Amino acid sequence: MKKIVVIGSGFSSLSASCYLAKAGYDVSVFEKNTTVGGRARQLHKDGFTFDIGPSWYWMPDIFEKFFNDFGKSTSDYYQLDKLDPAYKIFFEDDVITIGDCMDKICEEFERIEVGSSSHLRKFIGKAQENYDIAINKVVLRPGLSPLELVTKETVFRVDQFFKTISQEVRKRFKNPKLVSTLEFPVLFLGAKPSKTPSFYSFMNFADFGLGTWHPRGGMYEIIKAMKSLAEELGVTFHTNSPVEKIKVENGKVIGIESNGNEFISDFVISGADYHHSETLLPKQYRQYSESYWEKKTYAPSSLLFYVGFNKKLKNIEHHNLFFDTDFEKHAEEIYDRPQWPSEPLFYVNFPSVTDASMAPEGCETGFFLVPIAPGLEDTPQLRLQYFDIVIDRFDKHTKQSTRESILFRESFCVNDFVEQYNSYKGNAYGMANTLKQTAFLRPNLKSSKVKNLFFTGQLTVPGPGVPPSLISGKLVSDLILQKA
Structure with missing residues (x-):
């Protein structure tokens, strides 16, 4: 057995x-931390449960397809x-509420900009077509050749790879809040x-068309499920x-070294950070130079706070x-x-609003x-400064005072990543x-310099996010199975 x-x-x-x-x-899977899950781990403290990484469950069809592949x-x-x-x-002077179906969302759009709901239905209709093509055709290709993007569907939509989401949205909607x-x-x-191809409007269908979900117990339930299946x-x-x-x-991979021990294998897949993974190789076997990584555009880093409140918030x-x-x-x-942003936008997740298991009663x-x-200086003073900014604005817009209700606060930032x-x-x-x-045009799933060495995850294809990561794992396994 290989x-x-x-x-x-x-x-x-x-x-x-x-x-x-x-x-x-x-x-055999080798994980440097004490629990599996990579960035999708949990923090448990004083009866509170925090997903410390991903917190949005979008594209439920991708998760369902994954488990269906194993008869589950x-x-x-x-x-x-x-x-x-x-x-x-929350905007400065208004709050937009995104409901769980298009009718509710259209009603909210009309409240903000009369006539916008018909534009929205057309926009989401086109986004749905893109979603079907993206999920069933484009993302299931391993990124080995430009020709993978050429299908009869994408040829008709080639302009959408050269226009941006911003252009597409601003053509139809005038109100800055709707934009x-x-x-x-x-x-x-x-x-x-303004730098993302308009073809990626399929994310808007994922949002408005497929909805936002929550696995009871938090996002880590998916990790537990996948580990159990594995x-x-x-x-x-x-x-x-x-x-x-x-x-x-x-020129061929023969295994790894972990905790000073050697583990022999026929293939190695790294789902760890791609740049880091290449530093585990002798220099002559690295595909990408430091200047290659330096020039790339990275998704943001994050300053995260995990806060336990001793009351229900309004x-x-x-x-x-x-x-x-x-x-x-x-x-x-x-x-x-x-x-460091002068006036940052921010996001707050309260899973305990819908899931009582995530916090003690009344908390x-x-x-x-x-x-x-990414790459910014990260100090305790900066973290504290930004917590003050965020909590003040949070209190202002939700019309309450929360500081004295904080039981504890943990943070996570650049240095921790x-x-x-x-x-x-x-x-x-x-x-x-x-x-x-x-x-x-992304870093390859397959090493061009070392035989039987492969990579998977958010730095390679199809890209960032939880559903794309599930797909990335399937793509790399398909490449290995084709060799067998």
Whole structure:
């Protein structure tokens, strides 16, 4: 039986492990941290439960397809609730509520801009077509050749790869709040809306068309489900096992070194940070130079706060976006002139609003996120300064006082992303999906210099986000199965 070593245990690694174990390989996963899940881990403190990484469950069809491939369903492992409202967006002078169906969302759009609902239905109709093409055709290709993007469907939509989301949205909607609402979902792809091809409007269908969901117990339930499935299929897990070296002999991978021990294998897949993974190789076997990584556009990093409140909070939903400052300016301070943002937009997640298991009775679990440029200086003083900014604005817009109700606060930022995930420049989401970093223009799933060495995850194809990571794991396993 051929042996496969998988480095890291995030979504893409777990996905690849399951597919390869199902195909009869002997799969071992090596994870540097104490628990599996990569960035999708949990913090438990004083009866509060925080997902410390991904917190949005979008594209439920992708998760369902994954489990279906093994004769299972998501409901075999966890229970999903559709959120209504999906989320709230707080502006300086108004709050937009995104409901759980198009009729409710159209009504809200009409309230803001008369006549906008008919434009919205057309826009989302086109986004749905793009979603079908993206999910069923384009993203299922391994990014080995430009020709993968050429299908009869994409040929008719080639202009959408050269126009941007911003152009597409602003052509139809005039109200700046509606523009921000429609540009927001592509931030999950890690780039400015003005730099993201309009084909990626499929994210708007993922948002408005498929809705926002919550797995009871938090996002970590998906990791637990995938680990459980992997173990059923025979995968072995080694936690507290950082990989120090990827071993190569005569241009072919022969295994890894972890905790000073050698593990021989026929194939190695790294789901760890791509840049870091290449540093585990002797120099002559690295595909990409330091200057290659330096020039790429990365998705943001994040300043995160995990806060336990001793009371139920008012005027909040499960997901809350605070767009009460200048969207464009904050985007510039992430991408164009990297610096700590002068007036940051931020996001707050209160899973305890819909899931009583996430906080003690009568309390609230709060996860605050400020997107920032990767590679910034990160100090305790800066973290504290930004917490003060965020909590003051949060209190102002939700019309309450929360400071004296804080039981504890933990933070996570650039230094932690580097230390815990070996993340390049402390990025939180990988490499942005700009036109020049789409499909075959992203770092390869397959090493061009070392035989039987593969990569998976958010720096390669299809890109950042949880559903794309599940797909990335499938793509890399397919490449290995084709060799067999």
